[in-house]
Amino acid sequence: MIVKYGGNAMKSVELRRAVAAEIAALRAELPVVVVHGGGPVIERELAARGVTSEFLGGLRVTTPQAMDIVEMALCQLNKQLSQDVGHAVGLMGRDSGLLQAEILDPALGRVGRVTGVNAELLRTLLGAGVTPVLGCIAVGPDKDALNVNADTAAGAVAGALREGIVFLTDVDGVYRAYPDPQSRAATLTRAEVQQGIDDGWIAGGMIPKVRAALDALERGAPFATVASGMTAGVLTAAARGEAGTRITP
Numbered sequence: 120m121i122v123k124y125g126g127n128a129m130k131s132v133e134l135r136r137a138v139a140a141e142i143a144a145l146r147a148e149l150p151v152v153v154v155h156g157g158g159p160v161i162e163r164e165l166a167a168r169g170v171t172s173e174f175l176g177g178l179r180v181t182t183p184q185a186m187d188i189v190e191m192a193l194c195q196l197n198k199q200l201s202q203d204v205g206h207a208v209g210l211m212g213r214d215s216g217l218l219q220a221e222i223l224d225p226a227l228g229r230v231g232r233v234t235g236v237n238a239e240l241l242r243t244l245l246g247a248g249v250t251p252v253l254g255c256i257a258v259g260p261d262k263d264a265l266n267v268n269a270d271t272a273a274g275a276v277a278g279a280l281r282e283g284i285v286f287l288t289d290v291d292g293v294y295r296a297y298p299d300p301q302s303r304a305a306t307l308t309r310a311e312v313q314q315g316i317d318d319g320w321i322a323g324g325m326i327p328k329v330r331a332a333l334d335a336l337e338r339g340a341p342f343a344t345v346a347s348g349m350t351a352g353v354l355t356a357a358a359r360g361e362a363g364t365r366i367t368p
């Protein structure tokens with residue numbers, strides 16, 4: 120199973136440890152690939168260097184200067200997360216073509232659209248009994264780094280491996296009336312997701328998640344679920360369809 124570990128689900132050391140414990144519990148049942156982002160960590164490192172960046176359509180406009188800082192921040196985070204998870208190898212999508220990409224839109228700078236995934240290397244690592252922990256920096260055609268939204272990267276990995284995916288974040292699913300947790304949808308179809316985006320009740324950081332979920336399903340992933348990293352037992356429950364919001368084709 121693929122676990123997308125978002126920046127919002129790693130805001131404190133306690134939360135990071137809780138998520139790591141969830142991943143360890145899941146791994147006792149099935150092989151796991153972790154794909155992570157780290158938006159808040161990137162923000163902090165950019166701010167510390169006086170670099171500002173803006174978002175267009177939910178994606179960070181990434182100048183070459185910002186790209187260096189994004190990569191540095193995610194590389195360091197990658198090592199921390201793989202230590203937390205244990206029995207893991209921390210890699211960036213740039214390593215061995217794990218995530219290959221091309222420039223998505225020149226207006227966004229060094230932001231990538233995933234064109235390929237080295238699924239064979241991921242399977243080899245899983246076969247060796249280690250958990251790949253993959254940061255969302257891809258390699259571009261020029262061999263330089265491209266910044267990929269972590270939801271998109273995780274969805275691409277789930278599609279390439281044709282395995283289920285859980286997007287761990289700070290809400291326990293997709294709400295029909297955000298922020299009312301009572302309005303969480305147990306399942307959402309493609310048509311309902313599109314309706315939610317059009318009507319505006321799916322917004323901000325939830326949009327890349329539901330889009331990545333649909334993309335993974337289209338490529339053959341058996342399920343795609345959005346769930347909270349703060350809920351005990353969430354990953355094993357989500358794998359059984361008993362937690363979060365499951366996006367269905």
Ligand SMILES: Nc1ncnc2c1ncn2[C@@H]1O[C@H](COP(=O)(O)OP(=O)(O)O)[C@@H](O)[C@H]1O
Pocket residue numbers: 124125126127128156158287288289290292293294295296297320321322323324325326
């Ligand atoms: N319909 C919705 N249901 C739940 N959350 C939503 C919805 N629409 C927008 N959101 C927002 O999406 C956020 C999760 O996305 P994001 O902040 O990008 O998380 P992450 O860093 O984990 O990827 C939630 O915290 C919430 O503010």
Ligand SMILES: CC(=O)N[C@@H](CCC(=O)OP(=O)(O)O)C(=O)O
Pocket residue numbers: 124125126127155156157158159161177178179189230231255266267268269270324
């Ligand atoms: C292109 C783009 O926007 N990349 C994201 C990558 C990190 C990410 O997606 O992290 P979360 O999962 O915590 O949101 C960024 O620079 O913030």
